[in-house]
Amino acid sequence: MTATATRRAATPPEVPAKGPAGARRRVWATRAPLLPALVFLIAVTQLPFVATLVISLFDWNSLKPEKRRFTGFSNYASVFTDEALRESVVTTVVLTASVVVVSVVLGLALALLLDRAFFGRGFVRTLLITPFLLVPVSAALLWKHALYNPEYGLFNGALTWFGELFGIESVAQPEWTSEMPLIAVEAALVWQWTPFMMLILLAGLQSRPAEIMEAARLDGAGPWQVFRHLTLPHLRRYLELGVLLGSVYIVQNFDAVFTITSGGLGTANLPYTVYETFYRAHEYGLASAAGVVVVIGTIIIATFALRVVSSLFREEASRA
Secondary structure, X not given: OOHHHHHXXXXXXXXXXXXXXXXXXXXXXXXXXXXXXXXXXXXXHHHHHHHHHHHOOEEOXXXXXXXXXXXXXXXXXXXXXXXXXXXXXXXXXXXHHHHHHHHHHHHHHXXXXXXXXXXXXXXXXXXXXXXXXXXXXXXXXXXXXXXXXXXXXXXXXXXXXXXXXXXXXXXXXXXXXXXXXXXXXXXXXXXXXHHHHHHHHHHHHOOOOHHHHHHHHHOOOXXXXXHHHHHHHHOHHHHHHHHHHHHHHHOOOOHHHHHHHOOOOOOOXXXXXXXXXXXXXXXXXXXXXXXXXXXXXXXXXXXXXXXXXXXXXXXXXXXX
């Protein structure tokens, strides 16, 4: 045996570090690769939010920078007392609630349809998903020009065709975006968000226990009884998830309001009002306060959404 081999044999093997210090080193060794991503995330999201919080405490008009002064929470008081901002909050609630409720109902109906086996189901499913894949501005432009336009839009063209079909000489040609502006925005958003609700609910329908459904049918339960007592309770979590996720996104919607009505005729929601206050009125402090209110509201909704998602995962894991 050589001297080198003898020394290697005599040297005891290294023992992994034990105790609290070793555990801390192992934890840091696994977390270290994530630090650059964490630093980037903080720099991109948290630092601008902190800057927005600071600006919201100032009376700051970009056209009069020399008159900038600290005013505390007066901007937040203005958000809830200013008539225009208060109306935008009400519009945001009405717009979000109506779009979410109608989208969930239509999405449930489409999901029940696609849960059945029929020829061409895959093709139909692809067509129904397409509206959700469109860029929001493109979808809003489609509705504004291809459907709502009073001169060449599809809706007025269909009314004219039905009038000719039934012998009616003059058919009303409504100005959709001016006569019913909020409904026009809601219809465009419902069209785009119904496929999202449909996908969530379809996933819930296809996760139903087949043996329980078959046992209910063998016991003589009708379609309505199966839906009311088995399908609907099973879909409760999926319905909650769709409502919460839809609310998170729709409450922040800006594209449809900006593109279809430009915030006029009582359709200005809070995100559009923030845009108007910041870029047109140049009131940086007031716009920042309104933006913080939107973020806080979204965080509250997102917290409930995350709890629903985690409970869904726990239920699926317990079934497995």
